[in-house]
Amino acid sequence: MARAKIIKNSLITLDPSLFMHLLLISPFCSLLFSPKKSPRTHHLSSSPTLSLFFLSLLIFFTFLGISILSFIPISHNSLPLSVPSLSPSSSFPPLLSASLSAMVSNTEIDEPTLSNSVMVPLPVHGVTGNVSKEEREFWKQPDGDGYRPCLDFGIEYRRNSARVSKEKRRFLVVVVSGGLNQQRNQIVDAVVIARILEAALVVPILQVNHIWGDDSEFSDIFDVEHFKKTLQADVRVVSSLPSTHLVSRQSIETQIPFHAPPFWIRARFFKRLNEEGLLVLKGLDSKLSKNLPPDLQKLRCKVAFHALRFAAPIRELGNRLAKRMWIEGPYIATHMRLEKDVWVRTGCLTGLGPEYDDIIRRDCESRPEYHTGRLNMSYIQRRLAGLCPLNALEVARVLKALGAPKNARVYIAGGEPFGGTRALQPFEAEFPNLVTKKMLARDGELTPYANRSSVLAALDYIVSLSSEVFVSSHGGNMGRAMQGHRAYVGHRKFIMPNKRAMLPFFEEAFISHEEFSSIMRKLHRKSQGQPELRTNKRDRDVIAYPVSECMCKY
Numbered sequence: 280m281a282r283a284k285i286i287k288n289s290l291i292t293l294d295p296s297l298f299m300h301l302l303l304i305s306p307f308c309s310l311l312f313s314p315k316k317s318p319r320t321h322h323l324s325s326s327p328t329l330s331l332f333f334l335s336l337l338i339f340f341t342f343l344g345i346s347i348l349s350f351i352p353i354s355h356n357s358l359p360l361s362v363p364s365l366s367p368s369s370s371f372p373p374l375l376s377a378s379l380s381a382m383v384s385n386t387e388i389d390e391p392t393l394s395n396s397v398m399v400p401l402p403v404h405g406v407t408g409n410v411s412k413e414e415r416e417f418w419k420q421p422d423g424d425g426y427r428p429c430l431d432f433g434i435e436y437r438r439n440s441a442r443v444s445k446e447k448r449r450f451l452v453v454v455v456s457g458g459l460n461q462q463r464n465q466i467v468d469a470v471v472i473a474r475i476l477e478a479a480l481v482v483p484i485l486q487v488n489h490i491w492g493d494d495s496e497f498s499d500i501f502d503v504e505h506f507k508k509t510l511q512a513d514v515r516v517v518s519s520l521p522s523t524h525l526v527s528r529q530s531i532e533t534q535i536p537f538h539a540p541p542f543w544i545r546a547r548f549f550k551r552l553n554e555e556g557l558l559v560l561k562g563l564d565s566k567l568s569k570n571l572p573p574d575l576q577k578l579r580c581k582v583a584f585h586a587l588r589f590a591a592p593i594r595e596l597g598n599r600l601a602k603r604m605w606i607e608g609p610y611i612a613t614h615m616r617l618e619k620d621v622w623v624r625t626g627c628l629t630g631l632g633p634e635y636d637d638i639i640r641r642d643c644e645s646r647p648e649y650h651t652g653r654l655n656m657s658y659i660q661r662r663l664a665g666l667c668p669l670n671a672l673e674v675a676r677v678l679k680a681l682g683a684p685k686n687a688r689v690y691i692a693g694g695e696p697f698g699g700t701r702a703l704q705p706f707e708a709e710f711p712n713l714v715t716k717k718m719l720a721r722d723g724e725l726t727p728y729a730n731r732s733s734v735l736a737a738l739d740y741i742v743s744l745s746s747e748v749f750v751s752s753h754g755g756n757m758g759r760a761m762q763g764h765r766a767y768v769g770h771r772k773f774i775m776p777n778k779r780a781m782l783p784f785f786e787e788a789f790i791s792h793e794e795f796s797s798i799m800r801k802l803h804r805k806s807q808g809q810p811e812l813r814t815n816k817r818d819r820d821v822i823a824y825p826v827s828e829c830m831c832k833y
Contacts, residue, residue, distance in 0.1 A: 295733050297411055320658050323427040373401040393430060396585040398594075399768055401601060401745040404609040406713055413682030413796075417608055418747055422828070423770035426810050429520040429831030430581055436574040442477070446515050449552050450524055454531070454561040456486040458755035459736035461564060467582045467822065469560070471575050472513055475541045478513040478558070482506070485733075486561075489525040493732045502588045531559045537568040538818070541575065544700035567703055569818045572676050573828055576821045580829035583760070583822045584767050597741030600719045605745055610714075611678065612746035614739070614761070615698035616668040616704075616753040625669035625753075626660055630697045635763050639697075654664070665778035668753035671696075672705035673785060677776050678750065679709055680792075688712045690746060692739035696731065716742065750774045759823035767825050776804045 304534055314502045407419045432440075451473045455465035466483050473480035483505060497503065509517040509680045532548070544567070552558045571579070589597065604610055622629055623642045661667055669677070679685075690708050696702035707713055716738050717725065728734040736757070742763055743749055749771065752756030758775065765771035780802050784795060805811070813824030 281793065310794070367586045393428075393509075393581070393585050396505065396588060397428075398584075398588065398630065398744065398764075399767065400740070400765075400771065401605045403747060403769075406604075406609070410684070411682070413601045414684045416756070417682035417684075419811070420747070420772050421756050421770045423766075424768075424810055425832045426766075426826045426830040427833055428580075428584075428767055428825075428829060430577045430829060431831070432574050432577055433450055439477075443474060444512055444515050446477060447521075448556055449476065450481055450517070450520055450557050451476060451478040452481045452484065452520070452557065452559045453485055453561065453563060454559070456561075457564065458756070459733040459740070460760045462500075462733070463583065463587055463760065464565070464756060464820075464822070466587060467579050468563050470510060470582045470586070471567060471571070472560070472563075472580055473514045473542055474575065474578060475544050475557070476552055478552060479517055481520055482516060483517050484667070492730060495731055495733050498590065498592065499731070500526075500590060500737060502590050505588045506586050509588075511580070520557070529559050530559060531561050533560075533562040537566055538570075539566055540566045540568045541571065543745045547698040563684050569820050571821075576828040579821050580767070580825055584764060584825075586830075589741070593734055593737050594741070596720075596724060597738045600716060600738060601718050601742045601745045604688070604690055604714060604742055607688065609747040610690055611683060611748045611750065612690040612743035613674060613678075613750040614691055614692045614743065614752065614755075615671060615756050616693065616755060617671065617698075618694045619697040621668055623695055623755070625661070625667055626658070627661060629697060629702070630670040630672065631702060635698055663779070663782055665782070667778075669776060670705070671703050671780065674750065674752050674776075675706045675809065676795075677774075677781070678786070678794040678802075679800060681774070681803060682796075682800075683710070683748075685710060686712060688714060690742055692743050693717050694735075706791075744768075744771075746771075748772045748774065750776070752776065759820055763823045763825050767830065770810060774803060 286546075309609070397561070398820075403420055404418075406415055410418075432829075437494075451469070452471035453465070455462045458464070462483075469483055470480060483499050485495060485497055485500075503518065510516055536543070548558055580606070590596070617629075619639075619642075622639045623646065626643050627639075629639060656664070678689075680685075687710060689712060691703070691713055703713065719742070725735075728738075740757070744764060749761050749765060751774075754775065762773045762775065765773050778791060781799060784790060784798055810826040810830075811824060812826050813819045813821055813828060829833065
């Protein structure tokens with residue numbers, strides 16, 4: 280027998296069998312189905328029975344009317360999610376619970392649900408065979424302490440959604456800059472600002488990247504229609520301005536302070552936007568406060584982990600590369616920040632010798648606008664303060680100390696390292712099974728994207744997400760995005776080297792490998808263990824630390 284369809288929302292669960300149960304216990308049921316009585320008995324009881332009959336009808340239909348009104352969803356924003364652990368035998372497991380599927384069954388057919396919009400990694404491999412205790416510990420995944428995705432928006436947010444998502448008078452245009460993950464962060468904040476200002480968001484404009492010469496547009500990297508549909512209950516997203524709002528010249532607002540809270544955004548721009556109907560913002564990078572109200576934090580997660588899906592050609596190629604890497608067993612992904620621009624911006628030395636260090640020094644002097652390191656600190660001081668990227672040798676030492684086996688396959692994400700193959704030689708000496716996207720790709724697969732640094736970074740993102748272990752050498756936007764995304768889809772192991780604490784031990788020439796390994800494991804035990812709450816430290820990015828605002832403990 281087919282099961283009765285169950286309709287759910289965030290407030291109540293309704294099963295059609297409930298009505299039958301109420302009907303059976305009501306006086307109305309006894310009137311309809313009671314055995315026939317003698318004429319005398321019927322005559323004596325007809326009046327009370329009719330009273331009970333009409334009273335039952337009144338109670339029944341009153342309850343029915345209230346229930347129906349309660350079950351009409353205010354919006355599709357309250358969507359609790361559940362992520363099961365990924366077992367070695369699973370394929371692409373359903374990321375979200377069955378209750379979510381039932382809950383969204385009454386939405387529009389073409390609206391993507393959160394359960395099928397998140398990018399899911401390939402399953403974790405089981406560690407088998409003759410491996411050491413250290414190696415087994417290295418591949419072991421954190422259990423997540425029971426935290427699973429839960430984007431349960433508040434009632435007030437959902438009530439306002441019906442109005443905000445239909446906005447047709449106020450429009451926000453945002454120009455975003457930087458590399459892929461820097462752009463992603465700004466797009467996330469653009470959606471949140473549109474929500475704060477109750478404005479429709481025009482699909483963000485990607486500024487030409489002057490460092491890599493990438494002139495990709497939003498639709499070249501991201502799935503535009505998916506972006507619109509996923510956010511249609513939160514913010515109205517349009518592809519272009521309507522003709523009524525086109526102006527020959529529009530001022531661009533760039534004066535936004537760091538850590539701007541919602542009330543500042545609204546006080547500064549709402550009146551002007553209401554009068555002019557159009558606001559153009561530029562330079563959003565890390566300007567919006569990291570400490571937003573709970574619903575806006577959840578919106579950030581919804582944009583980052585669900586709405587910003589890569590365009591179909593990128594997803595298809597990225598998945599092919601990831602499967603080629605995954606099919607041969609567990610692997611490590613590391614994002615080594617060894618590109619020339621990173622060394623120039625940090626003002627740090629490469630470890631490749633005087634010839635290469637002189638090039639970086641000259642570039643730092645000729646292009647001071649790119650230099651983000653503290654000018655009043657020497658290189659040694661900046662390095663010991665943890666402000667410099669780890670070089671390839673240092674990353675290799677950390678992995679080896681943490682128990683990574685020498686035969687482990689390591690995927691190298693990122694751009695071309697400064698110094699070419701020489702930069703990676705110290706790493707390759709310890710871990711010879713190095714793999715890059717160029718090595719994974721077959722003839723012609725990367726050709727269309729030769730000058731598209733954002734697309735190449737997106738491919739790195741997809742392959743890195745499915746790795747058993749991810750290691751970042753210098754934080755940055757890619758590291759933070761990977762940290763949060765891996766937590767969100769099942770708490771994949773993520774290692775952020777504690778540079779400030781561990782670098783002094785790199786200088787000790789006579790420390791044994793066993794002692795060095797013991798120290799490294801102690802320093803990184805926390806980062807490899809239970810999820811860390813964002814609220815433990817203020818000004819953390821919820822995209823990197825989605826617990827506990829975007830993830831509930833079940």
